[in-house]
Amino acid sequence: MNRAPEGSTDGDVTRMTLGDRAALALEAYRMGLTDPLADVVRELTPLLWNVVRSQGVDRDTADDVVQGVWLAFVRSAETIRDPHAVLKWLVVSARRAAWQASGKGRDEARRTAALGDDDEPARQVPDADPQPDEAVVVAERDRLLWDAFSGLPERCRQILRFVAFADRPDYKAIAEVTGMGVTSVGVTRGRCLAKLRSALDADERWGWS
Amino acid sequence: MTDADDDRTGHDAAEPSDTDGAAGELLDARDEEVLADLARVLTTVDPVPEGLADRALFALTLERLRADVLELEQVLTPELVARSHDAEREMVRVSTITFASEPVTVMVNLSQSASGGLCIDGWVAPADSYRVELYRPGGHVATDSDEDGAFVLLDVPRGAACLALRRSDGTGPTVCTPVIEL
Structure with a gap:
């Protein structure tokens, strides 16, 4: 593939990222065309799901949170001025909503537990970092990867979870919401990947394909 | 490689x-x-829940419908009034429902269709021919009423849905119902 010789612009169609397409879809939505946005919702929902879940939100709540983010997105359609900020807007909103939801969930559970209402069925205090159902990881290779991933620091798990579900050129936008400076993002991502890889390399059962 | x-x-x-x-x-x-x-x-x-994107899109559709249409209000029967305080988000499970707003009233009757889905018989007043669209997570179907305002939607899957109606000749507003649980 040829790269545009003269300083390729952000709008270069051949290099269009998910973020760019989301921006176009939002433009189309403003003009009353809903199909492009539907495609983007389908494509980006897994990323938002992983963003929300990596913040320690239970599955039921995460379901609501992701729907709420999309609603907030179209409600804000008129105010998102920079089309290239669309992906960042979505991810930041998802993370913020997840914080609020998990904070609220923990507060409510704590209050309920403190009151000890006998009529209420006992509620579990949601785990700050709920573990997904590990039992479903059956293939040994997947199990090794999952164990290595689970052993990483939380920050690394969050970042890699974003990165695994994002188009590569969108890393910048996604990384901006992890709370790090833009320049340290690539480094941190690389460091987390390196940690994961060395954990896998240390296991003689692991083989690269 | x-x-x-x-x-x-x-x-x-x-x-x-x-x-x-x-x-x-x-x-x-x-x-x-x-x-x-x-x-x-x-x-x-940790799979994305099945249908999450569809439910999100349904929420967006409702948002869009609400933005530029006149919303029909459910005409409450006495036993439902007690539950009406949160009517906008609440889904009611009844077999005959009437919705009304200033220009339009629509009554729908739900019954089991032979194939397992639901059959929706509807009637719109004032009598006219209407374009009737049913939106639900994962899709929408449309039909036209006859000149008396009667319409039928066959084999509609169960679950959340809302109806949007407008006159076939394009005059008058589009109206839509709140979300109902079929």
Whole structure:
């Protein structure tokens, strides 16, 4: 593939990222065309799901949170001025909503537990970092990867979870919401990947394909 | 494909890219492999709930309908009035429902259709021919009423849905019902 010789612009169609397409879809939505946005919702929902879940939100709540983010997105359609900020807007909103939801969930559970209402069925205090159902990881290779991933620091798990579900050129936008400076993002991502890889390399059962 | 071939551009050898932003680090083949595997494992371990994107799109459709139509209000029967305080989000499970707003009233009757879905018999007043659309998570169907305002939607899946109606000649407003649980 040829790269545009003269300083390729952000709008270069051949290099269009998910973020760019989301921006176009939002433009189309403003003009009353809903199909492009539907495609983007389908494509980006897994990323938002992983963003929300990596913040320690239970599955039921995460379901609501992701729907709420999309609603907030179209409600804000008129105010998102920079089309290239669309992906960042979505991810930041998802993370913020997840914080609020998990904070609220923990507060409510704590209050309920403190009151000890006998009529209420006992509620579990949601785990700050709920573990997904590990039992479903059956293939040994997947199990090794999952164990290595689970052993990483939380920050690394969050970042890699974003990165695994994002188009590569969108890393910048996604990384901006992890709370790090833009320049340290690539480094941190690389460091987390390196940690994961060395954990896998240390296991003689692991083989690269 | 061997890793030796693909592993030549390791982290240190990676050239800064003008489009990769951030620190310009490129991913080598093993990074790509481990990320692809990780995405797959996460999808297995913590899958996106089935239909989540469809439910989100349904919520967006409702939002859009609400934005530019006149919303019909459910005409409450006495036993439902007690539950009406949260009527906007609450889904009611009844077999005959009437909705009304200033220009339009629609009554729908739900029955089991032979194929397992629901049959929706509806009647719109004042009598006219209407375009009737039913929106639900994962799709929408449309039909036209006859000149007396009667319409039938066959084999509608159960679940959340709302109806939007407008006169076939394009005059008058579009109206839509609140979400009902079929």
